[in-house]
Structures are given as structure tokens and as C-alpha cells.
Amino acid sequence: MSSEIDSSTLLSRASQLIDLAKKAGADAADAVVVRSRSQSVGIRLGKVEGTESSESDDFSLRVFVGRKVASVSANPGFDLTALAERAVAMAKVSPEDPFACLADEQRLAKSYADLELFDPTEVSTDILREAALATEAAALEVKGVTNSSGGGASAGFGGLVLVTSHGFQGSYMGSRFGRSVSVIAGEGTGMERDYDYDSRLYYAELDDAAEIGRRAGERAVKRLNPRQVDTGKGVTVVFDPRIARGFVGHIAGAINGASVARKSSFLRDKMGQQVLKSGLSITDDPLIVRGPSSRPFDGEGISGERLVMIEDGVLKHWFLSTATAREIGMETNGRGVRSGNSVTPASTNLALEPGDISPEELIRSVGNGFYVTELIGQGVNMLTGEYSRGATGFWIENGELTFPVSEVTIASNLKEMFMRVTPANDIDRKYGVAAPTLAIEGMTLAGR
Template sequence: MSDIIDSGVLQTRAAELVDMARKAGADEADAVIVRGRSRSVSVRLGKVEATEASESDDFSLRVFVGRRVASVSANPGFDLKVLAERAVAMAKASPEDPFASLADPDRLARSYPDLDLFDPAEVSTEDLAAAALEAEEAALAVAGVTNSSGAGASAGMGGLVLVTSHGFSGAYMGTRFGRSVSAIAGDGTKMERDYDYDSRLFLSHLKSAAEIGRTAGERAIARLGPRQVPTQKNVTVVFDPRMARGFAGHIAGAINGASVARKTSFLRDMMGQQVMKSGILVTDDPLIVGGSSSRPFDGEGVSGEKLSVIEDGVLQHWFLSTSTGRELGLDTNGRGVRGGPSVTPSSTNFAIEPGDIAPEDLIRSVGTGFYVTELIGQGVNMLTGEYSRGASGFWIENGELSFPVSEVTIASNLKQMFMALTLANDIDRKFGVAAPTLAIEGMTLAGT
């Protein structure tokens, strides 16, 4: 494990690559190495179906010649000098980009914290197979579960090494462990499926395989005998936390500076304006110790800070990298993500902060409505905010979940949905996007 954790060799190689680029004629350059190691096992009906393992160290060099920029990528074993010369030649032949450059030197992280992202626990392929088999066995043991769509377990690690020509050199690495299972209940044309999964940085923090399997089985059983409901307007729709995380992802996408710069976000003209109810807070924090998407610095070497991106319902920030910020006339806020040769802004630990009502009380207050546990399709237009997706879940009557519902469509506009949110207090922050159970008033439901 120590040779995987120690990134000193990779930092040295990245520094040599940057130096070669400068000697080849680059005014500025940065080199990034994305390291990944993973193993996974999938099983079905008590038998191992697949075992996969991968290792990679992906090198990328970005060079600037004046306002011209080019990037090249390579695998280990390449010739540094040849790669640097090719990148500079490409830059000289490229059109000028008025916004591209390294981050300003005064924005670079001169020191950064240990965010406790790495678990040295050793997990063998046999351990992964045993966990997946246990999860599936627990799901099949639930009365009424008739089949399995399979189960899986995984373990991996990944990290980033970044060196720039203006003095930054840094590295970090994190681990990830996961378990999942999908269960089928019923027979023939009346079968229903549901799932459960967990993903954590630390192996000891994972839910047990037995609990994951039992939950998947119980969820599948609860969906048996679904009904359809009539088409109706002004329905209050409650999103369970699994679906609420996806809804939070729409918010994160709408405030991404790259989308704003391209004018493809329906919130592009809403900075400083009310976009949610008063009292609602949405945050993004890259420096949470042990956070699922924490990072001590971004893909440009800038250390980010916690942002209240929406505060008291008012939009306060875009997610910005250096180039995107300059295009919008703003400074980076340390949200640049290195995807190979490019840098684009993205969220980190993103959360719709919870309200002060228990989810059971929120459902009770709805009276009559629709509780969504699964969404189908990609019917979200981020340019206009139009929202229309297939859904299944449970009908709410007299403040209680009364019977399963399937084959309906829920529709509205995200602008209206953002302003109609009521939040429960049950947030789970183990994922990079977090949200509590939430209710949205005034949606249209298309059924029979």
C-alpha cells in the first residue's frame, strides 16, 4: 500500500514535465496526474459473475504560449521531452483564448489541511465477494422476494498530483468503498424491483451487507400491487432522500459558472435575486473533514472555502474556475475540476441544508399527495427549467403512505419548484450531494 500512497515520485515526474515544457518554449505550464486503483465483484443468485480490477496513472500537460493554450495526455512511460515539445507546438498553432491561464499566484494554496480522506484498510477480492453474496442472501431472505438483479461490492482509491510553473506542488488521495443490491418481488407481470446501496470513504463506516440486502428486499415488497391515479394539478410531491439528492443536483448544475457563461442555465440572470423561499440555505464546502467530495485544493491549486451559494433563498455564488470566472468578470472560488487536459467548475460537498420538521410530520402535513421513490427518464431542460419525469412511489392519503403508485409523470418548472420547497430535517451527508426529504407544492401529475 505504501507505494500507492506515496506520491512523491509522481510529483517529481510532474515537475520534470513542467520544466521540459518551459524549456520547449511555454510561458506557463501545469502538469496533473490522476491516479486510480479499483476492484469490484458482482454476483447474482449466489454465484460470482464478474471480478474487475484496474490501475491507472493518467498524465496531462497544459501549456500556454501567450494567450494560446494546448493540452496533451499520456500514459506512464512516455518521453517527457517529446510530450512537452508536442504540446508547445500545438499551442503555437492554436487560436488565442482570452480567458485561459493558470490561476493567479496569490490564489494558490500555500498550505492545505489533511482532510482524512484515506482508509488504509486492505480488502481482498474474496472479502468483496463475501460482502456481495451476503447482501444478496439477505435480500432473498425477505418474504416475498422472488429473484435478484444482482449485488456488488467495490473498493478503490484515487488521487490528484498537480504541479504548476508558478510554484504550486501538491497531492492528495482518497479511498472509496461500496456495496449494493437489487431485489425483485412478485411473479410474472406483477414483479417489482428496488435497491439499496452505500458508499463511504472508510470501510468501517459502510452499512452492513445484511442491512443493505434487507432494505432492498423490503423496498421491493412495498412496491407490489401498484395502482395508477388520475391526472391532476396542484399536487404536493414529496421526494424521498434518494430522489431529493437528484433534485439538489439540478440546483448545482444551474449555478455552474460554465453553464452561466454558455447561457445554458435558467438561473443565468438571477444572481442576487430570490430563487428559493426565504430561510432556505444551500451550501458547498470542499474542506469537510472526511467529506465524500472534499479536496484540499482544486484542479488549479486553489484552496476553496465553504460557500453559502443560496442564502435565505437568495442566489449568492456561481461555481467558478479561473477561466470561467474571468469570462464572467469574477474571481475563481476554487471549484475548478481537472478532467484530463481541461479545467471546468463543479460542486464539492453540496447540500440543501435541512429544515426543522421530521419527515413523518412533513408527510402528515401534506394530507393528500404523492411520495416519490423512483424517477425515470431525463426530462429536465436546464436552459428553460422545464421539468417532466416518469415516477413511481406511494400515494399519500390522510397524511400517511397508503398504496404504491406507478406509471405516472410529474411536471412543473424548476424555477417554480425551487420557490415551493419545504424541507425536512433528515439529511444524510455521506454523499457528495446531500438533501433531506423535501416537499414541492403545485406540481402536475399525469396518470390515467
């Protein structure tokens, strides 16, 4: 594995590409290699359905000629000179882009910390197969589970090599291991499906395969014999942490500088104003040791820092890359991500910070309401904040989860939802977006 993650050859090749681009007439340039290696095994009903293995080193060269910019991509083995000359020729005939540029040289990371993102553990296909089979077997042993939609296990790593014409050279790699299973409970028209999974940077930290399977089976069985409930307004809806992470993702999308620049976010005019319930904060930290979305530098060579994006409910920052920041008259905060041949802003380790009460106490405080375990559809308008999603889950009665519920719709506006959310204390930071159980007051529920 150590030879596979040695980036010296890639750094050298990227540096040559920069030199050749300058020789061909580029005023500035950067070269990126996105490296990935992965293997996975998929199974169903005790039999292997597929084994996949992939590896790639994808090169991208971006060149600037005055205010004109062009990008080209290639796989290993390409002719360096031809690629550089082609990129410069493309840039010369491209329209001017007043915002595209390399990051400010003064902002480039001169050094960066080892965030312990890589686990060199070798995991064979046989080990992956056994884990996938064990996960499914445990799920099928749960009473009431009648079938499987399949399970899987995976291992791999990915990372970034970046060289710029104004002096930055760097690389990092991160590993990733996963296990998952989806099963069906019940028979005929009364069948219900659910799933569970785990994903970690370090193999030894993965949840036990049997435990993942057991959780998946129990989730599916609990959903049997669902009911509809009456339509109502002013309903308190509680989001399971799996669903709450998606809700926090909506917040991230609304405070992304690219959306602000395009005027496609309903929060585009809210900088410095209260956008979230008082007392709540959203943090983003790219430098967490062994963090699921940590990175020592961003896609432009800048080391970001921990930011409180929303503090005590008040919006403090956008997610910004250099070009996006220039477009809205600000400076990058090191959130640039290479996306194909472009750089776009995005979150890193994002979290809606937890409250002080347990999820059980939060549910008790609701009295009567709806606990959501799955959402259906994409009914979220980020321009207006309008929110309408199909949902399944459990009815809350007298502060307790009671019968399963399906075929209902929950609706509101994200602006109002942000101001009415109450978090529990059960945050799990093993994913790139972290959130505890969340209660949101005042939603509309459309049922029977």
C-alpha cells in the same frame, strides 16, 4: 498500500514535465496526474459473475504560449521531452483563448490541511465477494422477493497530483468502499425491482451487508401491486431523500458558472435575487474532514472555502474556476475540477440544509399527495427550467403513505419548484450531494 499512495515519484515526474515544457517554449504550464486503483466483485444468485481490478496514472500536460493553449495526455512510461515538445508545438498553432490561464499565483494554496480522506484498510477480493454474497442473500430472504438483478462490493482509491509552473506542488488521495444489491419482487407481469447501496471513505463505516440487503428487499416488496392515480393539478409531491439529491443536483447545475457563461442556465440573470424559497440555504464545503467530496485544493491549486451558495433563498455565488470566472468578469472560488485536459467548475460537498420537522411530520402536513421513490427519463430543460419526469412511489392519503403508484408523470418548472420546496430534517451527509426529504407544492401529476 502505503507504497501505492506515495506520490513523490509522480510529483518529480510532473515537475520535470513542467521544466521541459518551459524549455520547449511554453510561457506557463501545469501537469496533472489522476491516480486510481480499484477492485470489485459482482455476483448474482449466489455466484460470482465478475471480478475486476484496475489501476492507472494518467498524465496531462497543459501549456500556454501567449494566449494560445494546448493539452496532451499520456500513460506512464512516455517520453517526457517528446510530450512537452509536442504540447508546445500544438499550442503555437492553436487559436487564441482569451480566458484560459493558470490560477492567480496569489490565490495558490501555500499549505493545506489533512482532511483524512484516505483509509489504508486492505480489502481482499475474498472479503469483497463475501460481502456481496451476504448482501444479496439478505435481500433474497425477504418474503416476496423472487429474483436478483445482482449485487456487488468494491474498494479502491483515487487522487490528484498537480504541479504548476508558477510554484504550486501538491497531491492528495481518497479511498472509497461500496456495497450494493438490486432485487425483484413478485411474479410475471407483476414484478417490481428496487435496490439499496452504501458508499463510504472508511471501510469500517460501511453499512452492514445484511442491512443493505434487507432494505433492498423490503423496498422491492413494498412496490408490488401498484396503481395509477387520477390526473391532477396543484399536487404536493414529496421526494424521498434518494430523489431529493437529484433535485439538488439540478440546483447545482443551474448555478454553475460554465452554464452561466454559455447562457444555458435559466438562473443566469438571477445573481443577488431570490431563487429558492425564503429560509432555505444551499451550502458547499470542500474542507469537511472525511467529507465524501472533500479536497484540500482544487484542480488549479486553490483551496476553496465553505460557501453559502444560496442564502435565505437568495443566490450569492456561482461555482467558478479561473477561466470560467474570467469569462463572466469574476474571480474563481476554488471550484475548478480537472476534466480530461480542461478545468471546469463543479460542486464539492453540496447540501440543501434541512428544516425543523421530521419526514413523518412533513408527510402528515401534506394530507393528500404523492411520495416519489424513483424517477424515469431525463425530462429536465436547464435552459428553460421545464421539468417532466416519469415517476413511481406511494400515494399519500390523510397524511399517511398508502398504496404504491406507478406509470405517472410529474411536471412543473424548476423556477416554481425552487420557490415551493419544504425540507424535512433527515439529511444524510455521507454522499457528495446531501438533501433531506423534500415536499414541493403545486405540481401537475399525469395519471389515468
